[in-house]
Amino acid sequence: MLDDFILRAALAGLGVALAAAPLGCFVVWRRMAYFGDATSHAALLGVALALATELPVIGGVLIVALIMALIVSSLSERQVSTDALLGVLAHAGLALGLVAVSLVPGQRVDLSAYLFGDILAVTIGDVVMIWFGAVLVALLVVWRWQALLTATLNPDLATASGGNPRREQLILTIALAITVAVALKVVGALLIAAMLVIPAAAARPFARTPEMMAICAMILGAIAVFAGLAASFYFDTPTGPSIVSAAAVLFALTTGLSPALQRR
Template identity: 75%
Template sequence: MLDDFLVSAALAGLGVALAAAPLGCFVVWRRMAYFGDATSHAAILGLALALATDLPIFAGVLAVALAMALLIAALSERTVSADTLLGVLAHAALALGLVAVSLLDGVRVDLDAYLFGDILAVTRADLVVIWSGAALVAGLMIWRWQALLTATLSPDLASASGGNPRREVLLLTLALAVTVAVAIKVVGALLIAAMLITPAATARPFARTPEMMAACAVIIGAVAALGGLGGSYIFDTLTGPSIASFAAGLFALSIALWPLLRRA
């Protein structure tokens, strides 16, 4: 029998995969990788806010991640190029968060746990938060799937058919903020983007339709979470980086198999 903490860790990893993988497909399709980075780096600033105001960590991270995502969406319409803006905000958010945490008096914080994740310390309360957030994101993706897909492929077509592409972007922003808030305990602020992007990018060669790509991404994300957890347990390595490394290995394998898949 597996120890209880391993079962809890596995369930946490599966919850994050369920939330991050389908959302990651839209991040890949929209080329929003830096957007995910900037939002996830803001999680440390949310941690500082939560500790300073006695808020739950989830609430503080969610509030700041959502504020950062909305700020990026608003400023991206200005004259500054998107990649420059995202690069500045991503590093500024991380730096400000680390400075804010260091300025807190009488509070001891294990920064490594929030930077790289601490999935082995997941509690039942954490599992409730993770799976509630995952269910919210998955439900939102299913509910708005066609509208999100149309707005992603052709905003003009979405507008012509009575849709609102800007609203769909805001929904993606909300889903991204929730995913960051639930994933920080599992893989940490520095590795959340890896769980968003890598499974979706790995699934791309195996998928013929957007729906198939999302389903494959969920499976690949789950395999990466369980494989990284198992490797961490066997080799005594950091679990968050192990999960991200396992996901990267799956991506490398998909790239190696890509020529064979194209011939099939």
């Protein structure tokens, strides 16, 4: 029999993988990897907010992640170098978060748990919150799938057909903030963006349609979670980094298979 904490960790990781994978496809298609970095790194400011105000950590992270995502989204529409802007915000958010957490009076915080995740310590309540967030993200993506896809591939066509690309960007931003909030305890602020991008990038060689890419990304994300948990259990390695390392191995394997798949 597996211990209860392993089952809780597996359920939590699976919830994050299923939420992050389809969202990660849009991050890859829109070339928004730095967008995910900026939002996830700001999660530490949310931790500081939660500690200072006695909010639940997931609530503080969600508030700050949403604010940061909206700021990044609005600034990226201006005539500013997007890479430079997102790079500044990502690293500034992380640094300010570390400083803010250290300044919260009367709190002794294990920063490594927030930086790299502490999936083995998740409670039943954490699992419920993660799955609630994952289902909410899934419903948002399914509800707006076609509109999000059109706005991503051809914003002019989306506008001409009566759509609103800015509204779809806002929906994507909200979904990203929810994913960051629920994923913090699983893989940590430094590795959330990796769980968004790597499974989606690994799924590309198998994808003939956008829908197939999203499904493959979910499957690969789930495999990475289970493989990372197994590696952590048997080799006594940090669990969050082990999950991301497993995802990176899957990416390397699928990239190596890509030429053979393209010849079929």
